[in-house]
Structure formats: C-alpha cells, structure tokens
Amino acid sequence: MPIYEYQCNECGERFEVRQSMGADGSDLNCPKCSGRELRRLFSSFFSANSSATELSDSSCPTCSSGVCGLPPM
Numbered sequence: 001m002p003i004y005e006y007q008c009n010e011c012g013e014r015f016e017v018r019q020s021m022g023a024d025g026s027d028l029n030c031p032k033c034s035g036r037e038l039r040r041l042f043s044s045f046f047s048a049n050s051s052a053t054e055l056s057d058s059s060c061p062t063c064s065s066g067v068c069g070l071p072p073m
C-alpha cells in the first residue's frame with residue numbers, strides 16, 4: 001500500500017498517510033491543527049529507493065552559517 005506525504009497549508013505540518021490506490025485524500029485533515037488545506041507532496045513508496053533526500057536549507061543565505069538567526073529562505 002503506497003504511502004503519501006502531505007503538507008498542511010495552514011501550519012506547514014508534514015505527515016505521511018497510507019492510502020489505498022485511488023484514494024484522493026479529500027477526507028484527511030492535519031494531525032496538528034486539523035486544517036483541511038492539504039497538499040500532496042509525493043509518495044515515499046516510489047521515492048524510497050532514490051538517493052539521499054536533498055535538504056539544502058541548512059545554510060543561511062544571509063550569513064552562510066546560520067548565526068544571524070534569520071530563518072533560511
């Protein structure tokens with residue numbers, strides 16, 4: 001059964017949901033804020049064997065080290 005990843009448009013929470021094929025997720029809501037503005041990101045079922053997830057937001061665009069305290073872009 002595929003696992004879909006959703007992101008809440010209201011609080012930004014990301015969570016994974018196991019759904020049967022063909023489910024559209026319209027009956028889901030955010031586990032954190034119960035918001036219903038959800039966006040399906042991708043299925044980790046299909047991306048599990050790809051290489052490391054790209055997380056390039058660790059460096060600060062302003063000071064390059066994060067010490068300025070500004071959130072990354």
Ligand SMILES: [Zn+2]
Pocket residue numbers: 008009010011012013030031032033034035
């Ligand atoms: Zn939420």
